[in-house]
Amino acid sequence: MKAIAPRTKCTVLIVIMLVFCFVDNVVIAQQGNVTYTGKIIDKNSGQPVAYATVIIGDTATQQAIAGATTLEDGTFSIATNTGDHYIEVSFIGFEKLVLQPPVSQGRIVDLGAIEIAEDAQQLEEVVVEGEVSQTVFKLDKRVFNVGKDLSSTGASALEVLNNVPSVNVNIEGQISLRGSQGVQVLINGKPSILTSDENNALGTITADMIDRIEVITNPSAKYDAEGTSGIINIVIKKEEKRGFNGSVSVNTGAPNNHSLGVSLNRRTEKFNLFTQLGAGYRELPNEITVRNTDLNTGTTILSNGEEFRNETFYNFILGTDYYFSPTSVLTLSGNFALEIEDQPSATSFAALDSSGNLTSEWERTEVTDARNPKFQYELQYKKDFEDDEDHDLLFSALGNFFGKDQSSEFLDITLSGEDRNAEQTTRTDFKESVFTFKLDYTKPFSDEFSIETGAQYILNDVSNDFEVQNLEGGQFVTDPGLTNIFEFDQDVLGIYGTAAYEGKKWGIKAGMRLENTNLGTLLVNTDETNDQNYTNLFPSVHTSYKFSEKVSLQAGYSKRIYRPRLWDLNPFFNIRNNFNIRQGNPNLMPEFTDSYEMTGIFFIGKTSLNLGVYHRYTTDIIERISTFENNVNIRRPENIGTNNAWGMEFNTKYSPTNWLTFNVDFNYNTFAREGTFDDTIIDFSAEQWSSKLLTKIKLPWDIDFETTGNYQSAFQTVQGEIDDIAFLDFGVRKKIMKGKGVLNLSVRDAFASRIRENQIIQSDFEVFNRSFRARFVAFGFSYGFGKGEAMQFSGAKRM
Template sequence: MYNRSLFTLLAFFISLYALAQHQEVTISGVVLEQDTNMPVPYATVVLLDSNTDKPLTGTTTNEEGKFTIQVNETSKGGYLQISFMGFKTLTLKTLDTSTDSDLGTLFLEQDAQALDEVVVRAEVSSTQFKLDRKVFNVGQDIASTGASALEVLNNVPSVNVNIEGQVSLRGNSGVQILIDGKPSVLADESSNALGTITADMIERIEVITNPSAKYDAEGTAGILNIILKKEEKKGLNGSISLNTGIPDNHSLGVSLNRRTEKFNLFTQFGGGYRSLPRDNTTENTDFETQSSVFSEGTEYRNETFFNITLGTDYHINDLNVLTLSGNFAYEIEDQPSRTDFSSYQNSVLESTWYREETTDATNPKWQYELNYKKEFKNNEEHTLLFSALGSFFGKEQESEFDNTTTFGDIVNVDQQTETAFQQADYTFKLDYTNPISDIVTLEAGLQYVINDVGNDYEVREFESGEWVINPDLTNDFEYNQKVFGVYGTGAYEKDKWGLKLGLRIEDTNLHTVLTNTNENNHQAYTDFFPTLHSSYKFNDDFSVQAGYSKRIYRPRLWDLNPFFNFRNNYNISVGNPDLQPEYSNSYEVTGIFKFGKATLNTSVFYLYTTDVVERVSTFQDNVTITTPINVGTNGAVGFELNGKYSPLDWLTFNGDFNFNYFEREGSFESQSFDFNGNRWNGRLTTKVGLPADFDLEMTGQYESDYKTVQGESEGFAFMDLGVRKKILKGKVVVNLAVNDVFESRIYTSIINNTTNFNYNRSMRGRFFTLGFSYGFGKGEAMTYSGRRR
């Protein structure tokens, strides 16, 4: 009896289990990107109730984009939604939940609107066009292995970086560089700080040739906005990169993120050592005295650097987010160099000597930032954002220059220099955005920027067995600038047509003083900067954009400070405390085309600049002295072409071409600088997918000759080459890159007039880099920085 009862009870439970199993339904599928056919890992798959739209059950896709969802009796009769950041949500209404089903391959389409706020990390760099900017999404390009931000910028369409590290946009050096939309000590050219940002830290770079009134008016050429990566997945995620190279280029970088419902903790830290040798050749000839001085040598900039970033986003609630972050970087510089000189009189060698430099410097820099963002209940785009940013950069540098005569009786005085430099910057911003309807958006805000700089510079010369201060070359230069700006914009945007108007007003107060000689310079001025942007979409394959903006380039410390650069005492640089700002008016029309597997973007632009700042050289006693001055006007009309073509799944071509014709008018010390000329450059990158997860990348670039205010700069062509191997489904990536394969990236400038001849030639040479990176972590994708979840 007992056994029969037990058997009956067991049979009853087995029947219930079998019935439950019969009533449960399995739905599966694979989610891929529409454009690339790549899997979309950790996409959210949710089954929603058809009547209430409430979630019934859900899951996430695995690393291969696959998902399986179990539907029981209580969950039947729903519909499926698949979503992932940066993509349009896919909804499947006609879903059969009565039986097991395999939905096969499902494709998610990129959402251009969402990509304004978050960009998915790509294997290959790509360019997107927005209403007022171009967005260069930094992929895992092989040529960028171990590269600094300056080298990444040199791969961005319309941007060039010369051997001195000077950044230009469409041939114009008046560029404002921002980090995450704000001025930053990390973007200060004077501190070489961009060298501490590595390619794996960068998410994207925005090229803004006609910025709206929301942005600073600084930069006549426009703005380059470097957006650093911040992980957005829930849970613990991160990456490690390790690079080594010849000449010395060694670095280690770690990025970590821990995301919870309330907090997003993030950090990046790393360090490295690099050597940047540069070969220089110069010639100075005085036709009146028939004397010449030749120099040839190698300069080094050896850098040991460390940096760490710490920060957290605190989600107070769904509508309020507080972000606090800080960055600290430290550089140790060693700059040994030797330059050999020879002096001729009437083509007869008179003397030879060499000049050796020993320079040591330490550069501490830090930055801290507080952000508060509030969203309003009526619309997640209705926001109020306040930010306060402070930064500091210091330099303690000592240099010694020893001269040794090897032939003849020329006397060169040995010299020492000592620099104590400090720069403190503070930026306060308040931005308000209100989309008052689906087609009308209003923006308003204000900004206050304080720049406080001191540069104590001392020169000593060795005389009669002791070091004596040279009072003519020694001074303490102080620079203080305050800029207060307010702006307002209004945008009207429908499906086909959009218009955005804006006005920015900035009040500038600049004061410089040479404390030892009590020389003061004060400038105060108020400017109005109107902006206009418009777009029209003819169809899905063709649209047009137009823009106008007025901009300003304010002289910076190194433009104003009358200090000497002694690395070569026959070619020295001097600042100009009386330098005035330059202004530009920029007009641009862009067409965006799509032809099957190809995209093409063309721009025609006109840039008119007044009070142009140019570096002009004067010549005396075989010494070339270069100083910035305001020289007349420059009108440039140009044409730009960017394109991408993928004829096969394993083959992609990316190219860009930029041409501009310019007319200069101006004079300096009775010398006319009226002339015209043209300048162009082209770049082509070919990416080839090879078997066994190997990729090949080749980039060729050409820079044309062009005229300068006193002479010309010669053109050159160069090539970069790289190979990449992906391991463990792309989690591990190994790169080998060769930059300037043929050692042909040579910068040459010539000044040739009736009184003198000046020739300068510089080159870096070939670089080899081997890189290794590993990404880890997984979790549900979440939207970044306070957007509702």
């Protein structure tokens, strides 16, 4: 292996398959006097309209008695047992359509294609009469519509994720799902450099760029098997309405957080040209306190300081769709992002003897500069066959590159006592390339039965050249123990097939995925290698049964894998605080998880309830283990044994009036760890829980107000405990200029209570760590022109 640069990796991927595929993940089996099905399409373009609202209303009271939202292909199914009723179809920017139900003796009535026309007056004034629900529950996933999250003004993707049900993001940016890490994060359904653990690239994706976030806790065999706790898919906006549309947004905040975004779209009969441009500057201060105590000697090292990560960032997306025909489209897109980082920090250190007496004091300052370019480009082709709207073929080729050119200077100055003067420099030259090739084919054989198949090939090449130099005798000398070139190469080939039966009340979908992983690591200077090659089967089964119009049950099973990532394997570390060091372990093995879950969905009046239970059994679980010597704490990931977790989850949405809505999310799980480390048995049981309450209020004068409260309980870790945390975000939105303009105000961590504290408690040492980031306040303005609404995209089908 050798160091890589951005380049095209020649790959021949030949996939020959006879296939046929699953029509829809969601089994819609309605029971009642009559079930209506159909498809909503745009009268002008003939394109399906996703997320349109279809309701059944009582003719006498004019009140809605049942409701549904169209899927991405525009289809819907809705049932009622009320005799005298009407059907109403509505969507932003379109005229409301009211249908009288046809006379039918059957229990299932196909309304066929229903055309809705653009509302010229609404398009001119963009008056919103209704909104898509913030969270939509589907058979295999939950969809969080980001445009409805008022507290996301000026926020990055990481901050938006923290408001998504079941998802938590800690201060360090680590993402967990249902209390567990090992989450696979995708962009538009595919792996991306922007989701890498350590480069903060999700910070370059702002809330204004995100259409929706999909949370998939138990993925089918169609999805990449990576991610033991599930998949989070971030879908970027792409407007496809005819004509010229666009929007512009400006955000400012404190601490310094300023951004400008522009989105433009031009759609003709054959072409759809879209672009997004963004630029900004933000400061991410972090106050950190650490206390290391050696219980054998009684000595303590205290450190207290403030770290900054100041970033100037630019983001540019450009793409085009070319329609060979109404059923055949080719998409070519590219994304360039650049971060320019400045990371000043100052940390005060104090050394105490066993009696608590101060023996020395010193200050360690850091000056770090970095440039992080990121490239992404994609070619995608989709073909819809004319025999069935769900018969399609999709091929995509995606390339990603991320680089980091970073230099740091560390200066230790003695303030009192023992001489601690020292000077160090570090240099990082990092390059990562990821190429993803994906082919999916779907074939329905009948209304009840379909199968699908496909393949995916992911190639990941990394080189990290890291050097530490110490000032000795007036010259900088390389430290060979901390300097090396680490190379990482991982290729994953996956092939899958699924089959589905969809009856009137019951449905089942089963599949199998085969993945081969070829992994190699190399420490160039010492010629240390670790090569692994393994092949695994990943089965999945999902089923649902609808007892009535108001009660249904869903269940699923899947096998998952967590492959150690670059920063789990890379043995080099940041020496910002040289008494608290994080290392990687190049000898890590992958985790494997068997995941089971069952969910009941209930509709009671205006309330929808979702109650689920789940179980996960994980082998070779990876935990970060601390070792301690000379008051230096070194954390390193290790495979320590198994984890057996049971949990329950509750979600509900309740609107007592048309101006007040509550969304509640609660998750509880208990887990048991069994394993050993260095001949020491590490067995323990613990529990944790988290909850979120979102309240949305519609005020007079076209003002919306929203609060989101978060609580995460304390929980035990392998070597200690992480304390509980509670914080509140809120946002206010006001539409102006006949709806074309939107003013937003958001406050994240309103009470400055998002403080993360954790302790490591062992027989011979203790480590206490506290980190805190300040309250963030942001104000934004966005303006939409053409046929679009200010930074709220909707309408045509998204690829």
